[in-house]
Amino acid sequence: MKIFGLVGRSGSGKTTLMVALLPALIRRGLTVSTVKHAHHGFDLDRPGKDSFRHREAGAGEVMLVAGDRWALMHEIRDGVEPPLEELIARLAPVDLVLIEGFHTHAHPTIEIHRPSEGHDLMWRENSDIVAVASDQPLIGVGVPVLDLDDVEAIADFVCRRVGLAG
Template identity: 40%
Template sequence: MIPVVSMVGNSGSGKTTFIEQLIPKIKERGYKVATIKHDAHNFEIDKPGKDSWKHRRAGAETVVLSSQNKLAMIRELKTEVDLDHIIEDYISDDIDLIITEGYKTGNKPKIEIFRPAKFSKPLFTLDDEDILMIIENKENDKSQFNKEDIKQVVNLIETKVISK
């Protein structure tokens, strides 16, 4: 199975910003990366009035959008698909690392992004066997993480997740 690391933390902690800064550094080392974002809310990617939206509104349970360089699928579900099935069914084998965002539960290695200016304590402790590290986001605007934190996380992912 493809190695997975989950970026977790409270909403507004800076997970997305951290991932945006992490991906290029991992790619610099020659790895192909995929991401999976968990959304606890009922997200909507279709825009009202677009053809795919009209197809779904007409009753299609699955709609695939395809072009020469992108493919997207919208599928109605009765129950949430678990992470392992998403990986198995939708991520190609040429990927070296999957970074997930928002999968707080499960048995994947986790790195927590914690923003002390906004939250009183981290979600997890280092005693949790799946937590590899807790990164403190000390920035008030979430715009930039410490370059050393990013490098340390890339090294950790390379040794504890990819090489495992």
């Protein structure tokens, strides 16, 4: 499976681009899955629900299954967050896995950058950031600068970069 990432500062629009990019890639006939890194703990469960009680009682994994989807929750407990490669290996095969976050992992990424937010670029020479998508023109960036609002051009760039026809 090919992997490609979106990185950027909090509030830059990573998720907004992700949800616009997914249909553009799927229209090209690609199968796509996503992995999103959450910087803070999260819970898909609610206290009192059976699955929550299973985890609370010590289950290492709990699978929820319904007619239209299933989800597997794995408790890390005192362990460490698994490497991205291990997480991707758990996914069903697809053409492309889009990664949101995981900016320290070595895979090609587009940085989402909004100068109006006042943050410096994450891009540095020899980083894994292969393009910057911005809502304003940028000067002096050593990688292509893409128009953040041109989702089709970004989808074209991703497909070319990972070697997928689309």
